[in-house]
Amino acid sequence: MVLLGKVALGIAGTALAGLGLICSEGMIEVNVVEKQPEVHHVYVLAPAMLVPIATHLVPSRKLGRASAEIRPWMPTIRAALEQLRAGEDLTLVELREPGQHVLVAKSGGSVVVDVTDKDDIVHVSAPIRAIESTVEQVAAASSETQD
Amino acid sequence: MQKAMRAIGVCCVLALTISNLAVTAMAAPTERYIHIKVNDSSKGESVNVNLPLSMAAAILPTVNKGTLHNGHVTIGAADFNGVDVRAILQAIRTAPDNEFVTVKEKDQDVRVAKSNGDLIVHVLDKSKDGEKVDVTIPMKVVDALFSTAKENELDVAAAVRALSDAGDAVLVTVQDATEHVRIWIDSHSSAE
Numbered sequence: 001m002v003l004l005g006k007v008a009l010g011i012a013g014t015a016l017a018g019l020g021l022i023c024s025e026g027m028i029e030v031n032v033v034e035k036q037p038e039v040h041h042v043y044v045l046a047p048a049m050l051v052p053i054a055t056h057l058v059p060s061r062k063l064g065r066a067s068a069e070i071r072p073w074m075p076t077i078r079a080a081l082e083q084l085r086a087g088e089d090l091t092l093v094e095l096r097e098p099g100q101h102v103l104v105a106k107s108g109g110s111v112v113v114d115v116t117d118k119d120d121i122v123h124v125s126a127p128i129r130a131i132e133s134t135v136e137q138v139a140a141a142s143s144e145t146q147d
Numbered sequence: 148m149q150k151a152m153r154a155i156g157v158c159c160v161l162a163l164t165i166s167n168l169a170v171t172a173m174a175a176p177t178e179r180y181i182h183i184k185v186n187d188s189s190k191g192e193s194v195n196v197n198l199p200l201s202m203a204a205a206i207l208p209t210v211n212k213g214t215l216h217n218g219h220v221t222i223g224a225a226d227f228n229g230v231d232v233r234a235i236l237q238a239i240r241t242a243p244d245n246e247f248v249t250v251k252e253k254d255q256d257v258r259v260a261k262s263n264g265d266l267i268v269h270v271l272d273k274s275k276d277g278e279k280v281d282v283t284i285p286m287k288v289v290d291a292l293f294s295t296a297k298e299n300e301l302d303v304a305a306a307v308r309a310l311s312d313a314g315d316a317v318l319v320t321v322q323d324a325t326e327h328v329r330i331w332i333d334s335h336s337s338a339e
Contacts, residue, residue: 075209083202087178090197090336097192 022047026110026127033121048130055137063141071139078132085109085128179311182331182338189325195338200311207304218304219295233293239266240286261286265316276324285313 025048034040055063070077084106095102103114111131115122181203183196208218239247239261248259254274260267266289268282291309295302310332321328 072211076206079205079209080202083199083205087199087202088336090180090199091195091338092197094195095193097190 022049025049025129025133027125028127028130029123029125031121031123034119035121036119048127051126051130052133052137055134055141058141060141063138067138067141070135074135074139077135081128081132081135084111085132177334178336179332179334180336181310182329182333184327184329184338186327187325188327197336197338199336200307200332204304204307204311207307215303218302219297220301220303222299222301233298236289236293240290278321278323281317281320283316283318285309285316287313 028044028046028048028051030042030044032040032042060067087106089105089107091103091105093102093104100117101114102116103112105112105114106128107125109129110125110127113122113124179200181198181200183194185192185194187193207215211217214221242261244260244262246258246260248257250257254272256269256271256273258267258269260269264286266282266284266286268280270278270280272278272280288306288309291305292301292303294305313332315331315333317329317331319328319330
């Protein structure tokens with residue numbers, strides 16, 4: 001009985017440590033509310049670490065075009081993300097027009113995009129580190145395709 | 148003896164505190180931001196862009212597209228229309244504060260001046276909804292812009308770095324009947 005308890009404790013501890021590791025890069029949050037014609041609500045909260053892993057699993061040829069386009073811009077993207085990560089929270093872009101509001105901001109180590117219009121409400125939040133890893137994965141796929 | 152020791156101890160603590168404050172102040176230079184705000188009252192639209200200048204300075208040298216390379220913009224000789232801009236700027240730099248150009252026409256007023264170390268350009272277009280353009284650029288920024296060795300290049304990255312060292316300033320305002328554009332520099336991360 002004691003052995004069983006120890007095994008259970010070991011499994012629970014390992015699971016908890018794994019969960020902590022998976023969540024260590026933060027969470028990606030996607031919230032979409034369709035207001036018209038019918039109300040639909042999609043909410044996804046996923047560990048950010050899974051995205052670069054998932055990107056790694058996508059065959060290189062599927063990412064060929066995206067990676068070819070993103071590759072020349074990698075130094076710029078790296079510089080921008082590095083500065084963004086180091087800087088304080090701020091609103092980068094805000095657009096308001098009748099019936100529409102778009103906000104792109106850095107908040108707590110994440111890039112947040114909020115779009116509200118008469119039909120939809122979209123909220124996306126992604127940790128900068130996860131964006132960096134994912135973009136690097138996509139860019140790396142290009143070289144694999146070209147080789 | 149005890150009093151002297153106490154005084155020395157207080158002095159040491161004070162010195163440590165002051166040096167710590169100085170180190171902190173030196174280690175964390177204030178971030179400066181460029182803000183762009185566009186309001187169109189006729190359409191009820193507004194756009195706000197806030198960008199840390201350090202980010203702009205870091206990004207610019209990495210962009211190699213079109214006429215922008217390594218933070219330098221290449222300008223065709225035709226864009227200068229044969230005017231030796233560097234010679235003009237050198238003359239302006241050494242000249243005292245003054246109004247250099249004043250043009251008054253039926254449809255347009257133009258004024259170029261130097262004031263308190265800033266280059267000021269003021270344009271009033273009377274034909275188009277009374278559009279008014281005011282540009283104020285610190286001379287240090289203008290100098291940085293033309294600091295490249297090549298005649299047909301502008302060093303935008305150097306200009307951005309110079310902007311970081313300049314004080315709070317409204318660089319550009321454009322105002323017409325319905326639209327208002329404002330570009331300015333300060334140390335606040337938000338445009339409000």
